[in-house]
Every structure is written in C-alpha cells, then in structure tokens.
C-alpha cells in the first residue's frame with residue numbers, strides 16, 4: 133500500500149520537474165536564439181555571445197554542448213536541451229537551470 137502512495141508521489145514529482153524543465157526551456161530559448169544569431173553572423177570559430185570567450189565543445193551524457201572558457205556559460209544547439217532533459221539527469225539539469233535563472 134505504501135508502494136502505491138510512493139509511486140503516486142514520484143509521479144507528481146516527475147510532473148513537477150517536467151514543468152520546471154519546460155520553464156527552463158522557455159528561458160533558454162532566448163539564449164539559444166542569441167547563440168544561433170552568432171552562428172548566422174558567420175562566426176565559424178565559436179565565440180561566446182555574451183562576451184569574448186571561446187566556446188569549447190564537450191560531451192555531456194552523449195550530448196555535445198558548448199562551454200565558454202571565460203564566463204563558463206553553456207550553450208546548446210537546437211534539440212540538445214531536449215536530448216539532455218530526456219536523460220535521467222534531466223531532473224538535475226532542470227533544478228540547476230531553475231536555480232541559476234532566478
């Protein structure tokens with residue numbers, strides 16, 4: 133019986149974090165747009181849209197992310213955030229995002 137309640141509680145938590153991720157995705161879309169604008173501008177060597185840092189590609193959970201060596205910002209290409217949040221670490225990722233953007 134306790135298991136049923138526990139399962140229900142976990143379901144609610146997952147829905148909560150799913151919503152958190154959705155909010156984080158909305159916030160990140162603006163940043164992603166800025167990143168895309170920088171690419172459209174023809175900067176083949178990846179520059180941080182926020183400053184003069186250089187973006188380095190690194191792998192996280194089999195997803196390639198771009199990390200700035202100056203401001204430590206993380207930039208995602210289209211679809212990469214969705215890939216990240218689909219992993220088990222999505223909850224961690226959502227928490228990190230919602231904590232750092234408030």
Ligand SMILES: [Zn+2]
Pocket residue numbers: 180181182183184185200201202203204205
């Ligand atoms: Zn930067």
